[in-house]
Amino acid sequence: MPARVLILGDGDAGTIMANKLRFHTSRKDVEITVVGNSKNHYFKPDGVHISFNMLDYKKSVKPTEFLFNYGVNYIADTVTAIDVANHGVKTAGGKNMDYDYLIIATGDRFTPEDIPGYSESARHFYNLDHALELQKELKAFRGGKIVIGQASIPIMCPPAPYEFTFLLDEYLNFHGLRDKTEIHYVYPINSVFTIPNVADYISKKMEERGIITHTLFNVDSIDPKNKKVQSLEGESIDYDLLVMIPPHRGQKVISDSGLADDGGYVTSSHD
Amino acid sequence: MDVKADHVIDARNSYCPGPLMEMIKAYKQAKVGEVISVYSTDAGTKKDAPAWIQKAGQELIGVFDRDGYYEIVMRKVK
Numbered sequence: 001m002p003a004r005v006l007i008l009g010d011g012d013a014g015t016i017m018a019n020k021l022r023f024h025t026s027r028k029d030v031e032i033t034v035v036g037n038s039k040n041h042y043f044k045p046d047g048v049h050i051s052f053n054m055l056d057y058k059k060s061v062k063p064t065e066f067l068f069n070y071g072v073n074y075i076a077d078t079v080t081a082i083d084v085a086n087h088g089v090k091t092a093g094g095k096n097m098d099y100d101y102l103i104i105a106t107g108d109r110f111t112p113e114d115i116p117g118y119s120e121s122a123r124h125f126y127n128l129d130h131a132l133e134l135q136k137e138l139k140a141f142r143g144g145k146i147v148i149g150q151a152s153i154p155i156m157c158p159p160a161p162y163e164f165t166f167l168l169d170e171y172l173n174f175h176g177l178r179d180k181t182e183i184h185y186v187y188p189i190n191s192v193f194t195i196p197n198v199a200d201y202i203s204k205k206m207e208e209r210g211i212i213t214h215t216l217f218n219v220d221s222i223d224p225k226n227k228k229v230q231s232l233e234g235e236s237i238d239y240d241l242l243v244m245i246p247p248h249r250g251q252k253v254i255s256d257s258g259l260a261d262d263g264g265y266v267t268s269s270h271d
Numbered sequence: 272m273d274v275k276a277d278h279v280i281d282a283r284n285s286y287c288p289g290p291l292m293e294m295i296k297a298y299k300q301a302k303v304g305e306v307i308s309v310y311s312t313d314a315g316t317k318k319d320a321p322a323w324i325q326k327a328g329q330e331l332i333g334v335f336d337r338d339g340y341y342e343i344v345m346r347k348v349k
Binding site for chain 2: 152153154188189190191194196216218232233234
């Protein structure tokens with residue numbers, strides 16, 4: 001009997017894990033099954049470029065099944081419960097699946113409801129719909145004050161907000177709008193990034209480019225009417241365009257199955 | 272230290288910004304007047320957590336060296 005490996009999630013992590021594992025193991029020894037509910041696979045790192053219209057979004061979307069190598073079983077379904085003690089998973093489609101090894105690659109979900117005012121006013125580029133909305137906003141932008149940041153830590157792809165910021169600076173220069181625009185970059189910790197040598201580098205580059213930074217800025221609320229973003233630390237910044245990565249949590253099924261607190265992230269172990 | 276913590280966060284072996292984020296999460300849940308204590312082994316947090324407490328206008332009770340880790344103690348004052 002081959003060992004049964006069950007992978008939950010058909011995003012980048014689940015897909016790469018399945019294909020790599022298939023490459024390194026034989027079907028005689030290992031049976032690989034992926035369960036996921038993406039109708040299409042959207043390559044999220046492209047969002048930053050799509051928002052500046054540097055990339056045709058159609059190239060970033062593929063049918064999910066198309067991406068799995070031969071020998072990977074793919075089931076389009078939604079996981080509703082994980083029973084680690086009994087090595088079982090239930091799905092919305094009524095399946096009860098057993099496994100020998102479980103890989104959880106369900107990723108993050110956005111929780112804009114964690115920040116009052118977020119949904120009414122903030123833009124971002126972390127999924128395709130929002131990247132395309134932001135593209136429209138940027139096309140219409142004629143100058144003003146742009147505030148960029150992330151509403152919480154952790155987020156997917158931590159470098160994306162500063163990558164976006166530098167591309168925005170280039171974009172505005174190219175379109176002759178940079179001298180009509182203030183760029184403000186806010187970050188939750190006492191630095192512009194979590195990795196110290198990267199933070200030192202980008203901090204200097206931001207200063208050279210006239211990008212104004214605000215550290216120890218944890219977003220508390222957004223006032224869409226008056227276009228102000230308020231930090232937990234008592235700072236308030238007004239904006240014309242707010243590009244704010246939404247708060248993230250892990251998937252609810254992870255918390256509901258007792259594998260995590262309401263943050264939804266499985267605790268890792270050093271053992 | 273003779274202040275009793277209402278919330279104790281054991282963030283040892285967690286790296287920056289984990290301990291600071293845990294402290295902020297506890298701060299959001301705490302009531303005014305409550306004391307939060309964070310255990311950490313991360314060197315950066317020793318600097319960053321007091322900086323956050325100061326910027327947020329909260330009270331830093333102290334940073335204490337313990338056996339193989341340190342403890343940051345703050346009070347939520349508003």
